Amino acid sequence: MKRSLLSLVFLLTVVLSAHAQDKLIKRNGRILEGKVTEVGVKEIRYQTSQDPNSAKFVIRKAELERIEFGNGEVFMISEREPVKKEEPAKRSYGTDYGRNILTISPFKALDSGPGLGFSYERLIGENQYVGIILPVAFIFKEYNVYSSSIDLSNHYYTNFYVSPGVKIYPFGQRKVTYAVGPNIMLGFNKDRDSQYVPTGTTGYYSSIERNSFRLGLIINNYLNFQITPKINLGLNGGLGMRYLDQRISSSRSYNDGMQVTGEFAFNFGFRF
Structure with missing residues (x-):
C-alpha cells in the first residue's frame, strides 16, 4: 500500500512538471509564459503550447532578466547585447567656426x-x-x-x-x-x-x-x-x-x- 502511494505521488509530480509553464521575465517587467525549447548564445526559443507542432517564438537574450522554469529552476541572464557606439558625424575641419x-x-x-x-x-x-x-x-x-x-x-x-x-x-x-x-x-x-x-x-x-x-x-x-x-x-x-x-x-x-x-x-x- 505504501509503495503504491509513493508511485502515485511520483507519477503526479511527473505529469505536473510536464505541463508546468516556463516564465520568461523581461527587463521591463513583462512576463511571457510558454515552454523554453532552446537557450542559445544570443537568443531564446520557446513555444506557448505543449503541442510540438505549435508556433515557435524567438526573443533576444538581452531583453530578458531571468527565466523561471516550470520545475522551479531559475536562470539569471547577466549578459547584454553589446551596444553599438555611434560614430561622430563627419565634418570638415574648422566648420565649427561661424559663417x-x-x-x-x-x-x-x-x-x-x-x-x-x-x-x-x-x-x-x-x-x-x-x-x-x-x-x-x-x-x-x-x-x-x-x-x-x-x-x-x-x-x-x-x-x-x-x-x-x-x-x-x-x-x-x-x-x-x-x-x-x-x-x-x-x-x-x-x-x-x-x-x-x-x-x-x-x-x-x-x-x-x-x-x-x-x-x-x-x-x-x-x-x-x-x-x-x-x-x-x-x-x-x-x-x-x-x-x-x-x-x-x-x-x-x-x-x-x-x-x-x-x-x-x-x-x-x-x-x-
Whole structure:
C-alpha cells in the first residue's frame, strides 16, 4: 500500500512538471509564459503550447532578466547585447567656426592712396569652401594746388570704393586659412589740381576740381590667422586692371583708359 502511494505521488509530480509553464521575465517587467525549447548564445526559443507542432517564438537574450522554469529552476541572464557606439558625424575641419565675418582694416591702400576699410563676409556651403564678401574702403587723397588768392595746399579728399567679390578656400576652414578670389572694384573719387592760365605777358593759376568713376577687376589673395574661434587677423593683397577711369570736370570729360591697379590691407576680424 505504501509503495503504491509513493508511485502515485511520483507519477503526479511527473505529469505536473510536464505541463508546468516556463516564465520568461523581461527587463521591463513583462512576463511571457510558454515552454523554453532552446537557450542559445544570443537568443531564446520557446513555444506557448505543449503541442510540438505549435508556433515557435524567438526573443533576444538581452531583453530578458531571468527565466523561471516550470520545475522551479531559475536562470539569471547577466549578459547584454553589446551596444553599438555611434560614430561622430563627419565634418570638415574648422566648420565649427561661424559663417559670418565682420572685418575692419585699420590700414588699406589702393593705387590712389592709403585709407581704411570695412567688410562683411558670408561663408556658404556645408564645408565653407566659398565666401561672398562685400568690402568698402575710404581712401584719403591728398591734393596740392597753387592759387594766388586761396591757400589750397595740403588738403585731402575722402574717396569711396566698394569691391564685391568671391573668396575660394581651397583647403577649407583652418586656424591658418588661405583664400583667393576676384573683386569688382567700383570707385567714386574727387581730385583737384592747378592749371596755369596765361594772360598776355603774365598769367594766373586756376584750381580745377574733377570727379571720377573707376571700374576694374582685382584678384586678391587672403591669409587669415584664427586666433580664437571668434577673433582673426589677416592680410590681403591683389593686382588687377582698371578698365574705366572716367574723369569729369567743369571744362571737359575724358577717360584715362586701362591701367594696372592693386590693393593691400591689414585686417582685424570678428567671426560669429
